[in-house]
Amino acid sequence: MIKLPKILKIGLPITAFSFVFLVFSLNKVNAQTQRTMTIVPPSVIANLDPGGKTEGKLKVINDSDTPLTFTAIMRDFVVEDSAGTPKILPPDSVADKRFSASKWVAIYPSTFTVNPHERQELSYFLQTPADARPGGHYAAVIYTPAVADGTEGSGASVSTQVGTLFYVAVNGPITEKAEVSKFSANPFQEYGPVRILTQVKNLGDLHIKPNGSVMVSNLFGGKVAELKIEERNIFPGGITRDYENVLNKSFLIGPYTAKFTGTYGKNNNLPLIASVTFWIFPWKITLVIILVIVAIILGRKYMDKNKGKKPEEKKEQDKPLDTPEIPTA
Template identity: 35%
Template sequence: MKINKYHPSGPGLWPYGDHKCHSELDSESRMPGCRIGSGMTILCFSFEFLIFLFVILANAGIHPVLAASTITAIPPRLVLSGKPGETITAQLKVRNDSETSQNYTVAVEDFIVYDTQGTPVPVKSAVSNRWSLSSWIQAPDLIPVDAQTTQTVNLKIKVPTTALSGGHYAMLTYMPNADIKPGELKKTAALIGQRVGTLIYFTVAGPVTEKLTLTRFAIPKFSEKGPVSIEGTVESLSDVHVTPKGSIVISDPFNLKVAELPLEVGNVFPETSRDFVATWNQKWGWGKYRADLNLTSAVKNTKKNLRKKSKNSKKNSNKSKVNNCLDNSHN
């Protein structure tokens, strides 16, 4: 199933420029037709614009936390799931590419996302928020790693019996301190060095709500030559991180499809927004072109697998109703 979103039109035209839209997402205020069953949400959006050219995609994503030169955290991202009361074991690895042995101090901290690029920021002080994970994780304080070798790091995650279902997030980081011996760690008042590590996404099984809204979809009013930047922002009020995928379909003045740009928004964390950018790049074109945005995101039973599908929509281009509400509840 899908929801097609179309702008109002006069004689086949939509006013050019930035269009911002937002819908309340609670159950009382959802617009008709916004609810989709089977654990799937689909977002479709349309925009018409005047150009003289054609398009290509540039996708912004989350970059893994890697070493500057001599340390590598493996993997950069770890996705786990479990039930309240369970103890989950996992393994990470850290690689020492330097020519000398190193002792790496280990820190486990919650992280949050401040910006619309999905950049994780560690929370150093103790937090008792909905998404906290660090207090559940047991990890070594210090790890010795020989030169040019990889060391395994064993983790235990004890899920409280009162844990709320949905996403919980932390980062485990390493910092090189070659002069520190294992028995001297607690005597050190301050440790200085560069940290690298792994982001841990943990999903607690149970009922999960997925709510997404397209809050921005912007295209330049007029372009004489390429490239044309197509930008947007997706806001999440979900209980778990979601990863919308889809495409932007470009139609020419005769309503014929001339390009389709695959689009991956990246992870959108709970109570955050995420920007996306696509670039259409061709030297020549003429007249008014249309861009249809189709995003799909779905959660299958709150486990670590997130199922997504892409749908394209070019039909009913004269409809004036705009729906930008995505709201699914999963048990």
């Protein structure tokens, strides 16, 4: 059991993107317009004690040429697939309340209009209950478009929902447990590239972000390649996440071993290990080469056999045998 430190972290997860572009398609009478917005940040990460609280700012930027009106509402979210896709849940529909956090967050203002190429700053207030369960809790601020041009009765609307994800870790004793539930590659193929799948299952109480690499070695233990996995969050409660690496080499031959070594956890010190062996062998071209070699050997033997013979002997050999006459009665 591990005690989470009392550290507050608010901001973007470590990712290649610092913001998210979200595109809305609006349908109007006799016209169709495309409008865009930017959410900053796309996620908020907070570590709090039970009964703890924090606050911060969110920004909605209107990148289009027309006003956009939104209503901000709180919803719980879960992840159910191995791609890490957040699923926004309807109000009070969470079957497992262990991970709910939507009632802990308030947004102000809840309804607002953003003029073209301007931004709206929102304030969020987050407070955990005094009896909050230690571990991970998750919610999302959903920005639901209302009247796009800021006036009632315009008829412009969008159905897409976008939002900011909240990852809330409540300090206290938790279980951190994960495993490599699948580590595979095509066991036999003629050529590269080779796709290697790593699947990690989070059996603990808090989201994790494993890091590690896949080391590929040949028959003699020599290093062929080292492939890093992307650092992605894995939702708790038995949810899996898939990571795919590609050994991008065309000409390979023989047996190879891929070994995954990674770590996870609050202190990033819990191990994840798996290995798999696969074969690369170009059997079609090898078969052609063998047939060519056999043909050359047989042709050489035939030439050697006839090399020392005189032309008369060859003619004698080639002369058809006399057939004895059959006496007639």
